[in-house]
Amino acid sequence: MADYRAPLEDMRFVRDEVFHAEQEWQAMPSTAELNAELADAILEEAGRLVEAELFPLNQRGDAEGCLFEGGKVRTPAGFREAFLELARGGWCGLGGNPDHGGQGLPKLLTQAFDEMLYASNASFALYLALNNGAGLLLDAYADEATKALYLPRLYAGEWLGTMCLTEPHCGTDLGLIKTRAVPDGSGGYAITGSKIWITGGEHDLTENIVHLVLAKLPDAPAGAKGISLFLVPKRRVHEDGSLGEPNGVVCGGLEHKMGIKGSATCVMHFDEARGILIGEPHQGLATMFTMMNYERLSIGLQGLGLGDVAYQGAMAFARERRQSRAPGGAAEPDQAADPILVHPDVRRMALDARAWNEGGRLFAAFVASELDRAKYHPDVEVRDASADLVALLTPVAKAFLTDRGFAATVEAQQLYGGNGYCVEWGAEQYVRDARIAMIYEGTNGIQAMDLVGRKLTRNRGAYVKRLVERVREDLGGGDDIEPALRPFQEAAMRELERLERVSATLIEAAGKEPAAAGAAAHDYLHLLGHALYAWMWFKAARAANRGLSGNGPAGKDFYQAKLVVGRHFLERQLPRSESLERQIAAGPEGLMALDRHLF
């Protein structure tokens, strides 16, 4: 009953008309051969693939889940076949390094594919997401021999990568890990310990699995500064890439979860498994952050994709469902009742979900284009500036996209009435599948702490200052602007000033009172999110306005709808930032007042 169509039209608008992808790409040698036409061809094919192959497996995969038996994991029916088809089509190496068989496509393009993957089948998407991050990490830190051996196989989807961080007693606080790595005298290490919540730790999609594992060397300093990173394959790998014996890595079981039931979330035991060190000893956490930051943006896209598929499903329902009459009298008097979209409150839910989704798609594209500049731009100053911006935006992309994505799935579910609670319509699965995105890859609270700590107060607002300059320049003066854009410009400017004001106060408070940053963190992240979306909606409105007056490619209906959805954001979502500012102003005292034993 549910349905999903890859939102190619909006993706094109965002990419070409808002972010001018072709110009961006052609300014950078590594991506200069890419153009909008080729990007379209890739995304159209991707859309066909996810619509035809992955979406039909989504509900069944949820019902069936993964099965653990005799140490092996069986993914839901159809997952293996679909994966093999994707791998054959080269879809596991889209963003990979061309020197090792990757296709070197920029993030601004690949993130659109990621969104589709998550929308059509979030459980399935995770196997690829982890693999992409593992490839990125190895490309950045492994020696040439390791890269030559592993990367082509990861990019081809012959093997899949994982990320092994958490242990039963520690997730956020990785300094506490107990997994040990002992040199084995032949240049390798014997890894021993247990890891939990390992996505794709064991499965039947590929014949080998490449684990990236955090562990401590015998001489490791205490805490987070004593963590090293190791590559530990499920089966040992000969120098020619052929597979050897099993490597002392076993799956101890699967977690039973609220959702993403087609994703194998494994307990993994390492018993003197042979690993090789990746990066420098004791630098494992910093090294792993290459992968973690990748996954954080990826998980943001999970929020976005699920928000969109939830909206699409709700609209399919709304087109069929008739209840009661329009407020001003029957819209379709010859029918027993009007379609539910005549009701303002139904429209409110629909537009809420849609405005968060479309704002999120703009924001995700913005972060992606900055990632591309940071990686590919020929000018080192541009690269550095974009890298700083990405550092600032990563926690927002992870947390705000997933908080808003979850909210969108809940609004969409609400729109179905009772049907939304029944499994058959699929709406409730999106809510369950979206919920995890606020939790894993660093909870959204941890993202907020990262933002106010490392990204705001530690550099005394330097990143935010540069962001503000950038936005202010883009917004331009107020005088010569089209009347249709004025409310967008004014709102974005107002939020920018709010952001500056709140940032300055918070930096000062954090210097005086240790709990101030943590007390403000959640609300500050959301405030920054609102400010960024206000800017994004200004950009979208500007592009839509241009499209309207110049017969742009997307057509009049599209541009007019874009302006209406943007107006909804301004009128009914952005006002939240006022109350966030007030909440931040309350400071830490109230939060810290209650004795621990009184909770």
Add this chain to the structure above:
Amino acid sequence: MADYRAPLEDMRFVRDEVFHAEQEWQAMPSTAELNAELADAILEEAGRLVEAELFPLNQRGDAEGCLFEGGKVRTPAGFREAFLELARGGWCGLGGNPDHGGQGLPKLLTQAFDEMLYASNASFALYLALNNGAGLLLDAYADEATKALYLPRLYAGEWLGTMCLTEPHCGTDLGLIKTRAVPDGSGGYAITGSKIWITGGEHDLTENIVHLVLAKLPDAPAGAKGISLFLVPKRRVHEDGSLGEPNGVVCGGLEHKMGIKGSATCVMHFDEARGILIGEPHQGLATMFTMMNYERLSIGLQGLGLGDVAYQGAMAFARERRQSRAPGGAAEPDQAADPILVHPDVRRMALDARAWNEGGRLFAAFVASELDRAKYHPDVEVRDASADLVALLTPVAKAFLTDRGFAATVEAQQLYGGNGYCVEWGAEQYVRDARIAMIYEGTNGIQAMDLVGRKLTRNRGAYVKRLVERVREDLGGGDDIEPALRPFQEAAMRELERLERVSATLIEAAGKEPAAAGAAAHDYLHLLGHALYAWMWFKAARAANRGLSGNGPAGKDFYQAKLVVGRHFLERQLPRSESLERQIAAGPEGLMALDRHLF
């Protein structure tokens, strides 16, 4: 791993120190024999029962669900035994009419029991909730013979009642129902049709089930004015109460749902089932509202109860879990890490859930005490005023308590990190079980429409005006108030003024523009909710302050915690009302601007 303790201490505080229950009860002849001591004894026994009998069945019931086989429904293991014990203990007739074997206890007392039921086992609670509403309806509308036959058995839990409204093509818009009732020539009616989403439509808890069914008589006017209400037992009932043959009512299957899996949600087919008319012909919807309004407050308590058990579970987790260090340096340096409650953002989540819960408990008690006045007060003016107030508050109690309750379960789940997503900890079940409460018994959008339509604009704000007068009187002047109460008083006054301002504007706008009421509905309900909670927190702070200075029964720790939680509400929850006011001011134009085919 999860745990639940009935919150008796807070219930006592709310009942005795905030709402002065004993004085209330003694002012009304029907409840004059009740005192705080007896109420305590009842609730302590209730607490023991739900903790020992119902809570242990909750997670198992979710895992097992209800089973449909050969037309019969088997509830999860242990449900039947627990139900029989409750029935034997007289717990199905707490609020029932004493003339027919009920115990006639006031709502202010019974709603505390209802909260415990939902908190300990929401699926189980529903069987009793429907039965209570059915009893209330029959007591109000059935003839004496029917009451004498049915009420004692419903109160004793020998039989259980249901509410049969929804059909596949209509839920909200009941005027469209197709179920027919044809006079059978012997004073009864033959009922034919299908109903869906019937909670407890079939089960193994009792030998008979008493369905209250909406159907249309042959001469019925079209639409909602042609609905009549019928009592249709599963098995026919002889005049002496003994059971006769099956009555043409069969269960066609169970819904597969996101949560409340231990609650049998049935498709019911009526095939010339014999029914008797309850109330007047064609007045069925008005008659049914006696039950529906009961269930709406009851479902509000589902939101509250689940919010509280979720909070309690999260605190049990937080007491054990250690990650990272307190912002100002180690709180427990001899341990590897500090308990997570040292972190301001963890406290934010905990206090968010707790402040919504405690505010909700105050509000639920307020509505209950007004219900009691409306029913039992000797002064007709008091009765009428309270009835009006209850009419105004019912949609808020249903929708705001469930929206905030769901939010509390989500915050509590977030506090566990990854464990919150794993089934074993129980946190995710509370989220799934709470989600339905925003949907059934009239979606929260329908509640909001009821509020701005029937309860606000139709009487041009008369109910709101009386509420405002009542609150203003209670808040008193600003001059002679204790300094600790001043922020509570000021906040409540500010929200009251906001409510007056927004109400007046909305009434005017609704007179001019048909979509204005619907466009504002959701945000107006939440704005009213915030204003009411602000008043509730003023009352609680006043009582806590009094308790602190006069050695009140709850003890110093309790009162101080209450003031801290109230401060959290003022500082970090109430600011939302500002943005709600701004959203309402946007009016309907933006919502209605998008053509239906562009959604």
